[in-house]
Amino acid sequence: MAASPLTVEEIDLLEPEFIGPTWQRDTFGRWVLPHKTLGWQIAGWCAEWLRAEDGGPWKFTKEQLRFVLHWYAVDQSGRFTARKGVLQRMKGWGKDPLLAVLCLVELCGPSRFSHWDETGEPVGVAHPRAWVQVTAVNQSQTTNTMALIPSLMSDEFKAKYNIKDGAVLIRANGGKCRLEAVTSSYRALEGKRTTFVLLNETHHWVVGNTGHKMYETIDGNATKQDSRYLAITNAYLPGEDSVAERMREAFEKIREGKAIDIGFLYDSIEAHPKTPLTPEALRIVLPKIRGDAVWLVAETIIQSVLDTTISASRSRRMWLNQIVAEEDALYGPEQLAEILHEGAVLAPGDEIVMGFDGGKTDDATALVAIRVKDMCAFVLGLWEKPDGPRGEGWVVPRAAVDSAVHDAFRVHNVRAFYADVALWESYISEWSETYGEGLAVKSPASKDAIGWDMRSSLKSSTMAHERLMRSIFDRKLRYDGDLALRRHTLNARRRTNNYGISFGKESRESPRKVDAYAALMLAHEALYDLRARGKKVRPRTGRGYFM
Known part of the structure; x- marks a missing residue:
């Protein structure tokens, strides 16, 4: 006998799963923010030197800002609390624009701890030899990020930091600093003295396209240089053994107490597993899943989900950020x-x-x-x-x-x-x-x-x-x-x-x-x-x- 459809009240009670310190609240319902972070200084630097799509100063959404604050959190010795990270969100949330901004922060902004000011707050400075890489397993993925960067740089930014702009390589400060796109070849990454690496769309990084080798090389370089890397991904397909899947499984072991926390920041919003794919349910759930990404139109997404040419499991991965197997899979x-x-x-x-x-x-x-x-x-x-x-x-x-x-x-x-x-x-x-x-x-x-x-x-x-x-x-x-x-x-x-x-x-x-x-x-x-x-x-x- 088929189960009765959920009522509107029951659907509203299906709270998403919020993963990561970005979503922690105290007993009064206030956001728990890191005690010491370079994030506030970085937010001010971005507003001064970078431009939003409308031409005005760049401004993080509240959700983005909380992530930035936690990503740039430091301990009492000034070391970053997170060595590596994953930002997992629904399709269209804006992962590429946010990370394009962070790449520019890593290129020229106050991305490294310098000292404590007179009030005990951390002060950041730019890395003198910044080497930032945007990596992916194909060129179209790096293009998603690199194509956004020119519009983010104000004329004042380009003049101050002596920017030499290119499609796959951007130089700053007389060539001392560089931001480049790298695809598919882990050998091209080997031994590079990178200061920050963005791993783009790691749900596509699999054995067949050398994704695992690229990830291992990036981690090795970061360890050698005491630098960091951040991956962005949509919900992955279980069983593909993608880098996104491996990173999630490693995080889950930390969360379950089965592995030591090595400074791993994982941030995700995922719809409740029982969320029905009905227009009524999606109108309630999608605004919760999209967070501050108000530019995502719920009705357009609903039309895509109801399109019978798209599998339900794919719709769940793309628009509900759920990690689900294909419909005909024997196991999840x-x-x-x-x-x-x-x-x-x-x-x-x-x-x-x-x-x-x-x-x-x-x-x-x-x-x-x-x-x-x-x-x-x-x-x-x-x-x-x-x-x-x-x-x-x-x-x-x-x-x-x-x-x-x-x-x-x-x-x-x-x-x-x-x-x-x-x-x-x-x-x-x-x-x-x-x-x-x-x-x-x-x-x-x-x-x-x-x-x-x-x-x-x-x-x-x-x-x-x-x-x-x-x-x-x-x-x-x-x-x-x-x-x-x-x-x-x-x-x-x-x-x-x-x-x-x-x-x-x-x-x-x-x-x-x-x-x-x-x-x-x-x-x-x-x-x-x-x-x-x-x-x-x-x-x-x-x-x-x-x-």
Whole structure:
């Protein structure tokens, strides 16, 4: 029976989630502001030297100002309290204009602590050799920020700081200071003595476009120079393993007390998960989500949300700033968070079952184990085609895969092993011949002990998959937090057939792999059969001895 629609009063009670110190209030409802900050001086400097869209002095909105105050907060020694930050907002909120202003502050403004004045307030000065970078994984993203900068600079600003303006490079103070746009090449970033870096649209920074390498390089440069970086992002798509996703997960660990706070400022407003996508609800919720961005017209956004050519999940990410999976995704991050077993380690001699799904060139190859005693999953091996030029002509290193299987039998007590036979028939026959007699349960779907042809029986595969889903939703299965297994699992899409719910990639040619999830399903099915009909066997000798 369908749930009754929420009333206007119930919708109004669905308060957004406010993340970050920007949104903290005291017991009297007043905003909690940092005790010591360069932000007030910076706001005055911006009003004096920078120009708003209407030609008047630049003025931060109250929401923007609170963020600036916290970003430039300092401790008693004058060091910034935040080493890095993330500003996550709905599409159109104005992240690029705000960060364009901050880039100019970092280029010429009072962005560094100098001393304490007679009243005990911090005084800022410009960095004498400022090197500011606007980074992204493609040129259009850096253009979003760089194109705004010329209109922000007043004639007085250009004269005072001797500005040499360009599309991708702006020089100041006789060339001593620079602001530049950098895209895609992490090697071009390596070793640069940057003083501030803007990471633009990190929800697009993924393995395939070297986004992870860029992030690691930027962090390394900042650490070496004792400088800072700030990322701006929309709500990311779970499972893409983007830099935005990794930064959010790192922040959540800090928030949950599972990791040390290393000076990480995260700022976001996200609609309540139960917010309906109805015109009535959006008229109430959107003004809360947009904050001070009054230029965003609710009725126009409502028209976009109600456009059936745009998926509901995408509308939620863009306009409600919600981190949600695609509609046909089997799982969301919340399901995997519930089965996370951080710190789990697979030890030599542990009793395990294994699953294997093999590819040849484009598809990944995965070997996954589940420990019998606690149903905790571990990736024993994952071989994926590299992105870019390194992937040209790549084939799965079969010798390495074969060695990983033999190592698993040598190191662990393997009770059962199911392997999809596609493209790997000869290897699976060899593994069966070598280890089959020592297994406590043999595959019911093949003439040998290990082979399990996922193509031969849709009914068997579907039933096996539904058993895996039940174990995940019932939180019986756990995993050690392996990022690749998480990514492949979140990539899996729902496929309904006459027997129930199966799974697949989002499309045949999709680069988002699910092979580790397939291997997990086979390992889980092996465990199911082991518990249902497994036999006791004596430990193996020879090549497959137990440690």
